[in-house]
Amino acid sequence: MLRKFHSLPGLLAGLFLMVLSVTGAVLALAPALERASAVIPASGEVSIAELADRIVAHYPGTEQIVREPSGKVIVYYSRDGQAGADLVNPVTGEGTAPYEPSAFFSWIKDLHRAFMLDDAGRALAGVLAVLMVLLCLSGILLIARRTGGWKNILRPLSGSGGKRIHAELARFAVLGLLLSALTGSYMSAQRFDLLAEAPDTGPRFPADVSGGQPSPVGTLKALGNFDLGELRELVFPYPGDPQDVYSLSTSGGSGFVDQATGELLQFQPRSDGSILQHWIIRLHTGEGLWWLGLILGAAAMTVPVLSVTGATIWWQRRRSSGQLPDNADPAQADTVILVGSEGNTTWGFARELHSSLNKAGFRVHCSEMNALAERYPHASMLFVLTSTYGDGDAPASARRFMARIGDFRAEKNLRYAVLGFGDRQFPSYCQFALEVDAVLARKGMNRLLAIELIDRCSAAQFSEWGNRVGEVIGTPLFLNYCALQPATVKLELVERADYGIAVQAPTSIFRFKPAEQGGWLTASPRRFKALPPFEAGDLLGVIPPHGQPPRFYSLASSANDEIVEICVRKQAGGLCSGYLHDLKPGDCIDG
Template sequence: MLRQLHGLPGLLAALFLITLAITGAVLALAPAMDRAAAVIPASGEVSVAELAGRVVAHYPGTEQIVRGPSGGVVVYYSRDGQPGADLVSPLTGEGIAPYEPSPFFTWIKDLHRSFLVDDAGRMLAGVMAAVMVLLCISGILLLVRRAGGWKALLRPFAGSGNKRIHSELARFAVLGLLLSALTGSYLSAQRFGLLPEPVEIGPMFPAEVSGGQPAPVATLGALSNVDLSELRELVFPYPDDPQDVYSLTTSGGSGFVDQATGELLKYQPRSDGSVFQQWIVSLHTGEGLWWLGLILGVAALTIPVLSVTGITIWWQRRRSSGKFPDNADASQADTIILVGSEGNTTWGFARELHASLNKAGFRVHCAEMNALADRYPQASMLFVLTSTYGDGDAPASARSFMARLRDFRGEKTLKYAVLGFGDRQFPNFCQFAVEVDAALASKGLSRLHTIELIDRCSASQFSEWGDKVGKRIGTPLALTYDPLPQSTVKLELVERADYGVAVQAPTSILRFKTAEQGRGWWPTFLPRAGKTLPQFEAGDLLGVMPPHGQGPRFYSLASSATDGVLEICVRKQPGGLCSGYLHGLRPGDRIDGFIRHNPGFRPATGNAPVILIGAGAGIGPLTGFIRKNTERNPMYLYWGGRSSKSDFLYQPELWRYLDDHRLTGLNTAFSRSDERAYVQDKLRQDQMAVRQMVNAGAQILVCGGRDMAAGVKHVIEDILKPLATDVETLRAEGRYLEDVY
């Protein structure tokens, strides 16, 4: 059993683990390279004030100074209206070299974290990290068994060949691999909400700013008391604003520094959770611990050899035993899968279900529906996956099923679930599946799960069905089969509106249409040949293929198909490959894109209030929801930006929606205005009204950055306390939805 627990996951995950190992080993070089390129003063030699003074002397337009985990100091500045970033020497303040993240290491990091397929890939990488934990623990136990006890682990192993190589390498690398796998699993579990993520709520903006004449940064007392080795980030005040302050973040906490008096204001130490989180990141990446990174990188390089030797050992053992895994015999199986298919598409879904149940330890027998047996003596579960042929008829592999079912003598303990496949454009959508479900019920069998119908081979619907069934049987089913991989369509930019340049947050509203296929005369009432986009709604995702063969990036749509355009709101991120690409487009330029449906982020129908909360570019899909609120149901928007003069996104549209009552209430917060407020502040000010709306059945939708969403969640939790409920309860009821990035 222990050998199977070690061998089967290793066989299934070998290719993914090799990919993670090689990319991890490459990434392990980055901290050491950063350390080698950095100038590191002795402890106590340079204060933050001295550093800032030297840097400003060479970079008058300094906006931010950042000290990386490996000790390198980077200045972000503006010169002649153009932003820049340089690696500088803290001893002189002079530039060493332009600072720009390596495209190679960025690509390797994306491959390592997500296999270049975003959230699905991140989830897979997290699963692979958990598999690696299992392999390490089971491998240690196998090594102990082979060596003859824990004490014998230090002695050389007997034997030769692949077994000897596998054992010796595993003993050398297992602790490093286990550390990497445990920390990677922890970070992945946080990423997908399985473990709590520490929320570091910084100090509130100080109300007691002196507003006096700014002093030279090198003379500020609070900065003089901080050694460079403790610095993480120093953000400079907004130019010509005496009420603004320096934002200081150190290894111990964060606060504000008065630019006139040099006094430290509103300092807040880091929480224990934040410190622990930083240690987890350092232990996994080697950031700040370059020597550990190199050790973990060397350990990771053993995985390709361990995979090859492990597969060879398994194959030799399997070949010598003469056995090969196959369908369980129908008389011995505890789970039956019957398939009805006309063009073999449904078989792919059945194979995925079969494999997942097999991995979970079930004895599974899979056959076509025409092969229904008289009885299945050991079976407790029956899954029927079937398509519908033509006008509600049975597909080829299920035409004899109904006749055979008349003679079926299933045990009363046998529970069944029917999954239908079809296309909603046909009037008798999944009709045969519905008839099969009713026929099984008429035989006195109990439903394991109510019938569900999948439209156009939707991979997401299949996965959701697997999650529901997994909960029913007490075993998670990760069903990821997708028979219809996304193909891209040419999209042409027809309009853009630009905001936020004045506050260093360039954000654009971009509107695309599908590019015409071919040229020349064509009747407007006839469709053109070529690819077309499926129907979509606001809140769905536009997948954009950036240049140079990178994986797609996803942006929430602010429009529906009935609007005639694909509209997205995109903030240009520093070093952002795709956001920079999109911001560089001009009307007439074309991109490659596709639609990914996102049904989990939609406002509910009905008369209950809907509370929309967002910040920055997160306003895009929220505006799309308002635009579609033609029933004039109660809808309230809380949104935060930087300045009402430069980045009030969708301002004309929102005023118009207020006038025609598609939007019931609008509450904005601008962090670089006189009020210096954030969207969380507005929610606290309106907490009584928010609480009343939630008590009346309101739904809350949050869209924007992850930090903003964490802050909003914290505020909403406080607001909900008098109601004896919390965010997780609302989330379980479908009344608290997030689309964060």
């Protein structure tokens, strides 16, 4: 259920989430770019009064001074009846460049916030933010379950291909994506009045103003008490109006300053709601937190990859769990196959067993372990094919099996065989299969065969197990499971160096290059473009013969070397290491 809860929102909203994430990643660059070009005086070096005094010296018609979260200072002024806006150096007060908001970033911001659709687009963006929260939470729960609990959340993940990429990227990016999604959801909820927005009434205009001769702005005591780093906005009084005042907005609050006495009037600290709202915006946009913006941008850039790999995983799972032809009714079946699977890999083996038994004349019913019936009145054989999830847990299609087994009534002639699937490199290798075998034995059932454990989906082990089953039931079974292999590149062995033969520890260094395709790729640099970029320490998956899953070896070279180099020690009985050690220069492998 959790997996469906995770995959369905991703499938429905994948394309829109990619647009939202890519535009968000682009916008995340803006705070860092603005900070890089801003002049930031040290704390306490420049007061607001000093800043205003320096700017007025260069811009006599100053109307407003704004300090952006990035640290940039903008002066809005009037000169010869024309309004203008310049970026200024806060240390000297001199203008550095005309201020013009970036048209590119404005367009990207509109696309990010509303998909160019005004309020309808904003509503869509808000819904997508909520969906991203659900995807993050369900995804991290799935990873925790896969690794055997929260304490193992950072341990190495098993698997390869799209599933491995999806899980590793998600684990890297989930905190950043969750922060962006939560803050985006909050902002959208406020936009549509689902959450109350902090009141922004501000202080009342002062009733008592001195009305005296205006003092130079640099001498105003109230402005001198605030550091430049606290400034948000300073609005100048209307020229020639002694009853007007300076309007001051800082990070701590807002108020007014008498232009004659320099007294601070009606200062109002910011409310807790206003501070929270301000921080929500900063955490979402990275404004004033350029380093956080870059982190959030990096997290956002994983979303297109997560969307594509997630859709691929869903499609492969759907294809592998398709309806079985000639699946007998459980009440009429003489043979029952129960399947425990997390990612539907085990279903491929179950289909092969189901097909072979059907061809042999048996009436076979196959279903997930969660669908265990109370009894199978005509069944004489029960096969349980199950993987183990995480740290010895039941896979998704077997989580209710242990609860249902208590009500199961086995016929006297019903014999069972358990086939477990796992990976020997993990400590809880086939643990759930062992528990299932034990609980069936405690029910008083007789074994058809002792439990068999399949390492890394070995088709050869599965075929051998099928031969033993055939011997017991008196009907030959030829189980030929062919796994879906990842896309490969044909590599030609160009050189090998052998060591350790004298001490019975044969170890070889193999050097490969992409094989010629149709005889036209003859120049080495052009041939090497057939490979994706790689670095030393990355893994090369080698497909052994007979449809086995890939074995992975650490690379000792990078793409710049124009060679694929691995070092492999021959293992006793090792299928892939033995295969590699039998290669001669000119032979090819799929990797």
